[in-house]
Amino acid sequence: MKGFPLTSPSHSTPLSTAPHPLAPYGWDEGWEAAFAPHAGQGLVPGRVLRVDRGLCDVVTPAGVVRADTEFVVPRDPMKVVCTGDWVAVDPEGASPRYVRTVLPRRTAFVRSTSSKRSEGQILAANVDHAIVAVSLAVDLDLGRVERFLALAWESGAQPLVVLTKADLVPDATGLAYLVQDVETTAPGVQVLPVSAVTGDGLDVLAAVVRDGTSVLLGQSGAGKSTLTNALLGEDVMAVRATRDTDGKGRHTTTTRNLFTLPGGGVLIDTPGLRGVGLWDAESGVGQVFSEIEELAERCRFHDCAHHREPGCAVLAAVDAGELPERRLESYRKLLRENQWITARTDARLRAEIRREWKRKNAEGRAAAEIKRGRWR
Numbered sequence: 001m002k003g004f005p006l007t008s009p010s011h012s013t014p015l016s017t018a019p020h021p022l023a024p025y026g027w028d029e030g031w032e033a034a035f036a037p038h039a040g041q042g043l044v045p046g047r048v049l050r051v052d053r054g055l056c057d058v059v060t061p062a063g064v065v066r067a068d069t070e071f072v073v074p075r076d077p078m079k080v081v082c083t084g085d086w087v088a089v090d091p092e093g094a095s096p097r098y099v100r101t102v103l104p105r106r107t108a109f110v111r112s113t114s115s116k117r118s119e120g121q122i123l124a125a126n127v128d129h130a131i132v133a134v135s136l137a138v139d140l141d142l143g144r145v146e147r148f149l150a151l152a153w154e155s156g157a158q159p160l161v162v163l164t165k166a167d168l169v170p171d172a173t174g175l176a177y178l179v180q181d182v183e184t185t186a187p188g189v190q191v192l193p194v195s196a197v198t199g200d201g202l203d204v205l206a207a208v209v210r211d212g213t214s215v216l217l218g219q220s221g222a223g224k225s226t227l228t229n230a231l232l233g234e235d236v237m238a239v240r241a242t243r244d245t246d247g248k249g250r251h252t253t254t255t256r257n258l259f260t261l262p263g264g265g266v267l268i269d270t271p272g273l274r275g276v277g278l279w280d281a282e283s284g285v286g287q288v289f290s291e292i293e294e295l296a297e298r299c300r301f302h303d304c305a306h307h308r309e310p311g312c313a314v315l316a317a318v319d320a321g322e323l324p325e326r327r328l329e330s331y332r333k334l335l336r337e338n339q340w341i342t343a344r345t346d347a348r349l350r351a352e353i354r355r356e357w358k359r360k361n362a363e364g365r366a367a368a369e370i371k372r373g374r375w376r
């Protein structure tokens with residue numbers, strides 16, 4: 001439709017002041033501009049609410065439609081349509097409807113899959129706040145918090161740690177210590193204790209999620225669905241306790257879901273993650289351990305590995321009791337893991353490129369032979 005003459009002089013029509021029907025879902029001028037070329041093709045904008053088996057629910061200005069993602073299923077798993085994506089779908093009347101394009105993402109939360117053939121798995125797109133839910137009902141695992149935060153920073157969203165089930169911590173002093181422990185592992189991140197039982201902290205959380213899109217991340221049982229229900233003011237998500245009777249210990253939440261909140265803002269609930277492998281998260285790791293990276297700038301050698309080097313500012317901080325040794329170990333571990341996964345992916349990518357190149361070359365040779373045959 002490029003170059004099609006405009007039949008209506010749109011520039012002279014008075015601008016409508018009614019809010020865009022997708023505004024509650026986060027539609028703004030930026031998305032409008034990104035979508036403009038697709039509007040010219042008669043496509044309809046929408047945001048993906050959930051995806052299952054190649055189909056997705058997309059909220060459009062005319063309501064929620066079911067659309068097939070067949071046209072945008074690429075070989076690259078990072079480009080698979082996911083909850084939170086802004087897409088262009090076929091207009092009304094087309095059946096089935098297809099997602100034609102995914103608008104470039106502003107942020108994306110990606111982890112590596114636990115499968116043998118590890119690849120990036122995208123969990124949520126276009127998120128402003130990455131909320132890591134950590135249960136206070138079990139012992140704090142600071143390493144796991146750091147791992148979640150590395151991916152959260154890497155996504156481009158602002159992380160926030162929510163310490164759930166605060167009502168289970170018997171005294172206020174104990175709670176203050178736990179908050180402090182997490183704060184020291186999360187520079188630049190707000191750490192908020194909440195309880196769905198007493199309602200403590202929920203108003204603060206509600207004020208954060210009012211603005212933009214938030215995703216709730218965390219291990220199974222961390223209390224994500226309970227928080228979602230509390231923020232929504234209604235029971236949309238099934239909570240484990242109500243289903244535990246089947247005794248299978250299944251995860252309650254199986255799909256990611258996007259909701260608009262009554263006070264404004266958008267929330268994406270994710271299924272409990274047994275583990276999150278790092279995925280291309282070097283800068284995310286750097287942000288989680290920003291105090292170590294700052295110290296490292298004062299090491300004598302600029303490529304200091306902080307092992308035994310003379311003049312190492314990081315080791316000096318550990319010796320002085322200013323930097324917990326656990327934290328340095330964790331930093332090293334996450335960096336190593338990230339390097340390992342990157343190297344493995346690169347090797348696989350190289351192999352794939354080589355295969356593709358061979359195939360093309362073979363095709364090229366066949367085509368050249370046909371050509372020669374014709375000319376002889």
Ligand SMILES: Nc1nc2c(ncn2[C@@H]2O[C@H](COP(=O)(O)OP(=O)(O)OP(=O)(O)O)[C@@H](O)[C@H]2O)c(=O)[nH]1
Nearest residue numbers: 165195196220221222223224225226240252253272
């Ligand atoms: N005491 C207490 N229990 C809570 C609180 N929030 C959640 N729980 C309980 O913790 C359990 C797990 O809560 P869910 O909300 O299902 O956890 P989830 O993170 O959504 O779990 P998945 O769906 O498996 O990812 C349930 O039995 C909840 O009732 C809280 O603030 N205090």
Ligand SMILES: [Zn+2]
Nearest residue numbers: 299304306312
């Ligand atoms: Zn050093």
